Amino acid sequence: MSIEIEKLRYVYSPKTPFEKVALNDVTFTIEDGDFFGIIGHTGSGKSTLVSHLNALTRVMSGKITVDGVDITPKKIDFKALRSKVGMVFQYPEYQLFADTVEKDVEFGCKNIGIADAECKERVKEAIELVGLDYEQVKDRSPFELSGGQKRRVALAGVLAMRPKVLVLDEPTAGLDPKGKREIMNLVRDIRKSCPTTVMISHNMDEVAEYCNKIAVMSDGKLYGVFTPNELFGKGELLKSLGLSVPKVTSIANRLADCGFDIDRGIVRADELVKAIENAVGGKGAEKCAT
Amino acid sequence: MxxxxxxxxxxxxxxxxxxxxxxxxxxxxxxxxxxxxxxxxxxxxxxxxxxxxxxxxxxxxxxxxxxxxxxxxxxxxxxxxxxxxxxxxxxxxxxxxxxxxxxxxxxxxxxxxxxxxxxxxxxxxxxxxxxxTPMELTDGVESLLKPLALIKVPVHSLAIIMSIALRLIPTLMEETDKIINAQKARCADFDSGNIFKRAKAMLPVLIPLFVSSFRRADDLADAMDSRCYRGAKGRTRMRVLKxxxxxxxxxxxxxxxxxxxxxxxxxxxxxxxxxxxx
Structure with a gap:
């Protein structure tokens, strides 16, 4: 399922002293099967942009087409759209409210009018998909779970609607490195059933490792859509936008600075290892040895 | 909102x-x-x-x-x-x-x-x-009520309660907005049905809001404690009214x-x- 965004513009509090242009002439397309990353500084318009995708923020000017349906008109089928585009907000665990995990996860599913029996099935599937034991957690209160488990439950609540596109706003914010890795692996597993994923992130390592396309936002404008190798090869551009490169890329850059024959756009650890193996024994090795 | x-x-x-x-x-x-x-x-x-x-x-x-x-x-x-x-x-x-x-x-x-x-x-x-601004307002109230401190009215505490309350209004609004959006993303419907249905539909917003308010209050109390806040005694002001x-x-x-x-x-x-x- 693809999402096309054309000339999107959004202004907060227009015609007041608080007026602020949040999005300015943003145009790009998310294609079926993309793992689409969106990076940019705080306040660059990333969150405003993604909240347009399921019509939580309505289009002010421009046009958005989701799965061939124009969502610009005032009256659209919100339930159909929002079950198609599953949105997981930052710190989704703060949206939990029900007295048991099962009731919380089935909330969205019930809201779109799925029959009870099928809902139960979907809930079980969603809870297992996020790596929790259904029998063990279904009757527990979501408030007594650990932080990481809560986040999984919240994620399951969105997955139970069986979305075709998953939109994640900083899914790993506030987690420890192990929790981050677990959530990201989870997202990768989820892509088997929901292949198109959009992710906002501040973590360049994650974006580089998982995304196949990356949009760069700055001051409400889209800087461009790149592949990870293209983007992180442009260290200077990123620096001028106040963004960094992934750790792997910075190692590659340091080695290239030393004279090794290594591509500056390398983003994955295994590629880097291969590149180093190729380079060692070449001319660079002697240079850097001293 | x-x-x-x-x-x-x-x-x-x-x-x-x-x-x-x-x-x-x-x-x-x-x-x-x-x-x-x-x-x-x-x-x-x-x-x-x-x-x-x-x-x-x-x-x-x-x-x-x-x-x-x-x-x-x-x-x-x-x-x-x-x-x-x-x-x-x-x-x-x-x-x-x-x-x-x-x-x-x-x-x-x-x-x-x-x-x-x-x-x-x-x-x-x-x-x-x-x-x-709310800050100016509470400063003004505190200053005007100062004479009451003589008859043991906790003027400073009242003023700080007022300023915290005022300060948290926009934060809670923002939080409410966020939670409403999160529940809307799960297709929650806040705008249809009779008044009882609508009131019930607000529960998924109110419960997380309460939970986060308590969390916030706890955090704030900790933050004040760790900065050795102990009320009015010996406190000076950054902005002196004149x-x-x-x-x-x-x-x-x-x-x-x-x-x-x-x-x-x-x-x-x-x-x-x-x-x-x-």
């Missing part, structure tokens, strides 16, 4: 914004007291004109100030209808009567005056909060307004021109 216009600070540079918050608080109190002395259309006219001039000086758009009336619009309409329709006036002023509904000319004027008074009562404080010339000018005009209105009402010296005005 963001349409709460009453009390939202409107940041423009103006002489009214620069006034000492204590001046503005006192002025609003004098203004309210004055309104209760007024009972003629002339008097209300003068008060309204006075308010209008202040609004123009404050550079806050008139529409923004008038928007705060929206909150009490129903109250105004009900007050008008009830005091006009259901109360009997002078027998010779009767217009029309049917069952418990009576229309009298004199009641019409009484009701109209009541509504104008309510309207002006709302606009004054609204202008205060539009031109004064009366300036313009403050005295403002208070002078308020005093003039109050005196003028008292004369208009009581006419102690039986001046002829006042009798004409009334």
């Amino acid at each position: 963001r349409d709460v216009s009453f009390g939202q600070y409107y940041p423009v540079p103006s002489p009214i914004h620069r006034l000492d918050p204590r001046t503005k608080l006192l002025s609003v109190i004098i203004y309210i007291v004055t309104l209760f002395f007024i009972n003629t259309f002339t008097g209300f006219g003068i008060a309204a004109l006075f308010l209008l001039i202040i609004i123009l000086i404050s550079k806050v758009p008139l529409g923004k100030v008038l928007k705060s009336v929206k909150a009490v619009l129903f109250l105004l309409i009900f007050t008008f209808l009830f005091t006009f329709l259901f109360v009997k006036g002078e027998p010779d002023k009767l217009i029309w009567e049917w069952g418990i509904i009576h229309l009298y000319w004199d009641r019409l004027f009484v009701s109209a005056k009541l509504c104008i008074r309510l309207l002006l009562l709302v606009l004054g404080p609204a202008l205060l909060t539009l031109t004064t 009366f300036r010339f313009s403050d005295f000018v403002m208070l002078f005009f308020m005093a003039v307004l109050l005196t003028a209105m008292l004369f208009l009402k009581y006419n102690w010296f039986n001046w002829a021109f006042i009798a004409v005005l009334v």
